[in-house]
Amino acid sequence: MQTNRISRKEQDKIRHRNYILTAALELFSEKGYHSVSMQEVAAKAEFAIGTLYKFFKSKEELYKCLIMTKAHEYHDTLYEVLSEKKDVVSIISDYVSAKFRLFDANASALKLYIVGSSGTYYNIQTGFDHEIQSLYNKLLNHIAAVMESGISRNVINNTNPYFMALALEGITNTFLYNLLENLEQDYSETDISVITEMFLHGVLKK
Incomplete structure (x- = not known):
């Protein structure tokens, strides 16, 4: 063998x-x-x-490799959470928690990525922006699939699952961006639960 x-x-x-x-x-x-x-x-x-x-x-190649390596690690972890064999609410809760854990472990890399993805550090002609967008679109599709599963099980409102994926990302990323700008600011598990509840309140069937 x-x-x-x-x-x-x-x-x-x-x-x-x-x-x-x-x-x-x-x-x-x-x-x-x-x-x-x-x-x-x-x-x-x-x-x-x-x-x-x-x-x-070159330095550009080094920078691109650094960001893409971290981006793949980040997204692979989130894909695993979204693929768990759990109920939809648990998957969404685990997903939000996972994003905050990743933030704790990779704050420097995430800040570098966010600044770099604005176009400041790389030439769009390198295709860097396309690779990042491709990864992000794949993540959104994974989230949308979870939402679609919730709709089929009559747990989530029958709304466009892709729009719900965008909404979840919008809420969580807004809080994470704020933390990146205020790295001395702390948060608790209660804060994560509040963020999760904010999203679930809008999508769960009453």
Whole structure:
């Protein structure tokens, strides 16, 4: 029986790449894209500049890889929650909680992504905006499928499920954006429950 084991060389390559991405995240979050040089990233990751360029040909490529890596991790976690074999209300509640947990674990990356996705840090011609939008559309479709399931079970009002997905994202993202602007501000599980109830109040059948 064959096993797909990764060689020691490949393991080292993955580990070194992750060191670089971690260093880049810290520097970009602290100083902003334009104020960080590849030399600084190499020094932070404790690699020679030549080694850094073996992994990433330019700062733009490094930045794009960093954001897309974090975006895939973020969305994959949310897909798992949305695919759980639970009732619709529990899935929605778990989804909102998961977004806040991800915020706690990835505040720096999320802030970097939000600033970058405004167009400040990348050239639209790279296709970066298309990749991000594609991921987000996939997430919205997953949420809409959950809403559609709730409609078919007569739990949720018979409203356009995609619009409900947009509404859920709008409510949760508004609160998360506010937290990003006020990182010293704290929140509790009660706050998350209130946000969830705000959405459910509008979509659940009375």
